[in-house]
Structures are given as C-alpha cells and as structure tokens.
Amino acid sequence: xxxxxxxxxxxxxxxxxxxxxxxxxxxxxxxxxxxxxQYSGKSPELIMSIYSNGDxxxxxxxxxxxxxSQYVSLLIRDSQPSDSATYLCAVNRPPGENxxxxxxxxxxxxxxx
Amino acid sequence: GAVVSQHPSWVICKSGTSxxxxxxxxxxxxxxxxxxxxxxKQSLMLMATSNEGSKATYEQGVEKDKFLINHASLTxxxxxxxxxxxxxxxxxxxxxxxxxxxxxxxxxGPGTRLTVT
Numbered sequence: 001x002x003x004x005x006x007x008x009x010x011x012x013x014x015x016x017x018x019x020x021x022x023x024x025x026x027x028x029x030x031x032x033x034x035x036x037x038q039y040s041g042k043s044p045e046l047i048m049s050i051y052s053n054g055d056x057x058x059x060x061x062x063x064x065x066x067x068x069s070q071y072v073s074l075l076i077r078d079s080q081p082s083d084s085a086t087y088l089c090a091v092n093r094p095p096g097e098n099x100x101x102x103x104x105x106x107x108x109x110x111x112x113x
Numbered sequence: 114g115a116v117v118s119q120h121p122s123w124v125i126c127k128s129g130t131s132x133x134x135x136x137x138x139x140x141x142x143x144x145x146x147x148x149x150x151x152x153x154k155q156s157l158m159l160m161a162t163s164n165e166g167s168k169a170t171y172e173q174g175v176e177k178d179k180f181l182i183n184h185a186s187l188t189x190x191x192x193x194x195x196x197x198x199x200x201x202x203x204x205x206x207x208x209x210x211x212x213x214x215x216x217x218x219x220x221x222g223p224g225t226r227l228t229v230t
Contacts, residue, residue: 032211034219043206043224044157088156090219098210100147101219103156 006089006104015113019076021087023104026070029094033065034101035074036088044088048074079111115214116140117207117222125228126197134192134225136207142187143209149221151204160205163190197229 003026013019021035032051036044048063050056050072056063062075072091076083086108090101116139126132136146144165149157161182163169169182181193194201204224211219 032219036221041226043204044221046218046220049218090157093159098212100149100159100162101157103158105156 004089004091004102004104006087006107008105009108010110011107012110012112013079015079015081015111017079017111019079019083019109019111021074021076021089021107021109023072023074023089024070025072025089025091025102027091027094027102028067028070030091030102031094031097032092032101033063033072034090035061035063035072036090037083037085038088038106039085047087076109079109081111081113084109084111115209115211115220117143117146117209119205119207119222119225121225122223123226123228125230128198128229129196131193131195132197132227134194134205134207134227136190136192136222138188138209138213141209141213141215143184143190143213144187145210145213146184146190146207147210148182148190148192149206149208151206151224153202157206160192165190194227197227199229202227202229 035047038044050063050065060077064073086106088106089104120135146163148160161171163182163184165184171177184190206224
C-alpha cells in the first residue's frame with residue numbers, strides 16, 4: 001500500500017514563529033515531492049516542490065527531503081495569519097517522474113495573531 | 114504553463130441525474146489528464162487517467178460505468194457522473210502530468226464542486 005502520512009493537527013503557532021510540517025512516505029521509488037496549501041473550499045496551491053535530498057528555500061518556505069528516511073518536511077518562517085490553511089504533502093507514484101500524485105491527509109495549520 | 118479551466122466551477126444536481134464536467138487545457142496540448150476527487154474533509158485521491166484517443170484507466174474502486182471519462186481532443190477531457198447520488202458530492206479536479214507544464218511543476222486547476230441533493 002503506497003501511503004503518505006501526515007499529522008492531521010491542528011498545529012497552532014503564534015504569529016512570527018516557525019511552523020514545522022512533517023510527512024513520511026512509503027514508496028522508495030517516488031521521485032517528486034510537493035507541498036500544497038489548501039484553503040477551505042479552494043483548489044490546492046503549489047507551495048514547494050523538491051526532487052533531491054537536502055533543503056530547498058523559497059522566500060519564507062523551506063522544504064527538506066531525506067530519501068533514506070523517506071521523510072519530507074516544510075518549514076514556514078515568520079508565520080502569518082494568512083498562512084492558516086491545510087497543508088498537503090504529495091509524492092509521485094512510481095515508476096517515473098510525471099505520474100499521478102499520492103496525497104497525505106493534510107495538516108491543518110493555525111497561526112494565531 | 115499548463116493552465117487548465119474547468120466548467121462548471123460548481124454544480125448542484127438532483128439525485129439520479131447526470132452531470133458533465135469539462136476540463137480544458139488553455140496553453141498546451143493535453144495528451145493525458147489526471148482526474149482527482151476530494152470528499153469533504155479528506156485529501157485528494159486519483160480517480161482515473163484519461164488519454165487522448167484511448168480509453169481511460171480507472172483506479173481500483175472507481176466505477177468506470179458511473180464515472181465516464183472521455184478525452185475527445187488535445188484540449189478537452191470530460192468527466193460525466195451518471196445517476197449521481199449524494200455520496201458522489203465531492204470536489205473534482207483535473208490536472209495534466211507535470212512535464213506538460215512549461216516549468217515542469219505540478220499545478221492544480223480550479224476544480225468543480227458537485228453537490229447532489
């Protein structure tokens with residue numbers, strides 16, 4: 001069973017703090033890893049993608065990938081109330097790279113002003 | 114790149130009727146399209162993959178006779194929910210494989226919210 005696991009939360013952080021979101025996946029063959037932000041009633045919005053081990057930074061967001069541990073994380077620095085949403089971790093379904101995604105159930109983040 | 118539009122954006126229908134959802138590629142040729150659905154308070158799940166000029170492939174547990182997918186052209190893929198029931202109420206989203214996007218990223222379109230009464 002190919003699975004993506006996330007803590008459902010809610011994760012509450014004060015405004016300005018760092019929010020840390022974690023995700024594990026079961027299929028070692030996955031090659032593409034994504035974090036999406038989804039507001040209630042809206043379609044998922046791509047936040048970050050990462051394809052190789054290590055860190056990838058984009059503004060306030062940093063994605064971390066550790067393929068040996070089958071672990072992906074997302075750090076949000078200087079969290080803002082507007083960051084309050086559900087964050088979905090997704091990995092591609094092997095084999096190959098341009099394949100459908102398997103999603104975790106999402107972590108609800110609440111940033112308290 | 115790889116912008117898709119869906120129509121309608123939301124629809125309410127009565128139980129037993131059929132609903133067609135259109136997914137159009139606006140700036141690329143969609144040889145393949147993935148269809149996902151998201152039930153309330155759940156995550157996205159792949160329903161099926163449509164390919165232009167051939168039959169769609171369905172995920173285990175998805176009834177192909179109920180969810181009719183037609184990939185009629187390189188710009189249009191449709192999902193028809195036949196004999197809809199309240200349990201089919203969901204958010205339906207189409208998206209192409211990421212290699213069709215100019216920047217090779219996996220984006221999702223606006224989706225269609227279906228409510229069956």
